[in-house]
Amino acid sequence: MKRLLDEGLEKLTNMILDMASISSKVVKIAIEGYVNGRDVSKDVFQTSNQLRILEDEVVELSMELIARYQPVASDLRYIRSCMEIAYGFFRYGRYAYDIAQVLNMFGDLSECNKEIIQQTGEKVCEMINVSVAAFKNKDVELAKKLKLMDDEVDRAYIRFVKQAIESPSSGKKCDMATMLILRYLERIADHATYMGEFVEYIVIGDRYRK
Amino acid sequence: MLDNVAVSVKDLHVSIDNKEILKGINITFPRYAVTAIIGPSGSGKTMLLRSINRLIELIPNVKVSGKILVRIGDKLHDAYTLDPSYLRQKVGYVFQKPNPFPHLSILKNVTIGPMLNGIAKGKKSLEKLAEEKLKEAGLWNEVKDRLHDAAWRLSGGQQQRLCIARALALEPEIILFDEPTTGLDLYNTKRIEELMVRLKEKYTVIAVTHSVDQAGRIADFIAFIYNGKLIEFGPAASVLKSPVNELTELFITGRVLDGVKFEKTLG
Numbered sequence: 001m002k003r004l005l006d007e008g009l010e011k012l013t014n015m016i017l018d019m020a021s022i023s024s025k026v027v028k029i030a031i032e033g034y035v036n037g038r039d040v041s042k043d044v045f046q047t048s049n050q051l052r053i054l055e056d057e058v059v060e061l062s063m064e065l066i067a068r069y070q071p072v073a074s075d076l077r078y079i080r081s082c083m084e085i086a087y088g089f090f091r092y093g094r095y096a097y098d099i100a101q102v103l104n105m106f107g108d109l110s111e112c113n114k115e116i117i118q119q120t121g122e123k124v125c126e127m128i129n130v131s132v133a134a135f136k137n138k139d140v141e142l143a144k145k146l147k148l149m150d151d152e153v154d155r156a157y158i159r160f161v162k163q164a165i166e167s168p169s170s171g172k173k174c175d176m177a178t179m180l181i182l183r184y185l186e187r188i189a190d191h192a193t194y195m196g197e198f199v200e201y202i203v204i205g206d207r208y209r210k
Numbered sequence: 211m212l213d214n215v216a217v218s219v220k221d222l223h224v225s226i227d228n229k230e231i232l233k234g235i236n237i238t239f240p241r242y243a244v245t246a247i248i249g250p251s252g253s254g255k256t257m258l259l260r261s262i263n264r265l266i267e268l269i270p271n272v273k274v275s276g277k278i279l280v281r282i283g284d285k286l287h288d289a290y291t292l293d294p295s296y297l298r299q300k301v302g303y304v305f306q307k308p309n310p311f312p313h314l315s316i317l318k319n320v321t322i323g324p325m326l327n328g329i330a331k332g333k334k335s336l337e338k339l340a341e342e343k344l345k346e347a348g349l350w351n352e353v354k355d356r357l358h359d360a361a362w363r364l365s366g367g368q369q370q371r372l373c374i375a376r377a378l379a380l381e382p383e384i385i386l387f388d389e390p391t392t393g394l395d396l397y398n399t400k401r402i403e404e405l406m407v408r409l410k411e412k413y414t415v416i417a418v419t420h421s422v423d424q425a426g427r428i429a430d431f432i433a434f435i436y437n438g439k440l441i442e443f444g445p446a447a448s449v450l451k452s453p454v455n456e457l458t459e460l461f462i463t464g465r466v467l468d469g470v471k472f473e474k475t476l477g
Contacts, residue, residue: 003464070423072450072462201234 005069012061012082016089019054020132022047023092024125027128027188032097033120034103034181041100048093058086059100077205081198085135088191092128095184096190102177117181120156123149124185124192131195153189157182158203214282216241216384216414222276224257224438226269231257233438234276239384239431241281244406244415246429246446248422250461254438255418259386262416263301264294267323281414282383299327302377306389308369310361310376317357319372320344323380339379346412347375348405367398374405378413386408387417391424403428422462426450434458 002051026047033040062079065071071079103109127149134143160182164175211403217239226233227294237452239245245256260266262278279286282300289297310319320340324330330339340357344350349371353364368391377385385404391399406428419425427434429446434455442449442458453459 073459075463090410
């Protein structure tokens with residue numbers, strides 16, 4: 001028999017999946033915009049705002065479910081995790097906007113080597129997809145992979161920072177822009193990793209974070 | 211370590227008419243804490259509670275085996291070697307349905323126990339004791355001007371608090387509550403819950419409740435009983451957030467309303 005709470009949880013899940021779809025698209029658009037030298041900041045800004053509104057709605061629904069049904073155990077963990085995950089998606093939107101803003105701040109960057117952004121961007125988009133799939137299927141093993149993927153993104157970022165300090169490229173502007181974007185991607189990867197930890201929290205009541 | 215133990219139940223088996231109700235319960239109830247016993251109807255919660263102060267012996271054809279140690283003062287005593295009246299004085303019991311002596315006055319309801327047990331003597335000291343216990347039970351302000359009214363004139367919630375005051379007047383160490391808020395309105399339910407939590411400063415509280423929400427509000431520890439067995443025991447927050455046993459999870463999340471899935475899970 002379906003519980004009254006189950007209907008609320010289903011609604012919450014659908015909202016999270018909507019946010020997942022919107023946020024993964026917006027990150028992709030921001031990265032592609034930068035790589036192709038196209039100003040996408042206006043669109044990304046709107047989507048980012050939409051994610052903020054959706055995050056607020058997720059929190060409101062979560063509060064309502066807690067107030068109405070006093071959930072416990074896996075139900076309570078699920079609701080808490082949805083709030084955290086929604087916040088993660090909202091942050092994706094903000095970082096996507098930050099990425100889109102780089103072109104506005106720095107102007108023409110067509111001379112810059114964008115290979116590392118392209119590669120790291122692909123990795124980060126993959127992480128977003130993995131985190132969403134792990135959430136959807138409550139797949140702890142898949143969620144754990146995010147930590148390893150996050151390490152790769154971290155390494156790429158740190159490697160670039162070191163390289164920029166030790167042997168800067170001819171264009172200081174390029175180094176700065178690349179560093180900023182890598183930093184935003186690295187933060188997105190962190191949030192994808194947190195999502196993975198919350199999948200584990202939902203399933204077994206403990207988080208992967210060590 | 212043992213100083214923290216109020217009641218220790220070891221391998222408790224209870225049968226009524228040869229039907230086993232409790233099947234080897236082992237549990238330690240911490241002192242000066244509220245422990246809520248939860249579980250579906252017929253799981254043995256009330257039987258466990260009644261075993262502690264031996265009210266269970268009033269049931270015909272009952273067989274009890276195992277050991278129950280209760281703390282009285284500094285020592286743990288075998289409950290089943292103590293005089294039952296003395297045990298029930300030290301281990302008070304509040305029933306699901308308020309059961310004051312209806313035609314006795316409010317005052318007399320509280321003083322009759324201590325008077326008969328010689329805890330207090332003389333009108334003044336008995337009245338002083340009654341005032342103190344009615345205050346502890348959060349009823350004094352509502353009844354101080356009508357102490358000689360018959361107890362039946364009180365509302366259900368007030369009657370329940372009167373019963374608590376009556377139990378407190380016997381200077382117990384442990385108070386057992388058997389679903390004490392059943393049938394009470396929200397206001398009175400909250401008052402009784404607040405009272406149970408306040409009482410743990412001086413007493414050990416063990417409460418059977420059918421409501422997981424209530425257990426969450428009042429309990430420091432939660433024991434989940436199913437089918438005569440203790441399935442899980444632990445700090446309330448951890449049992450409610452991350453129960454270890456799947457049966458606990460199923461029960462507290464209300465996935466057992468029709469009983470079907472629950473039974474299947476038991477294999």
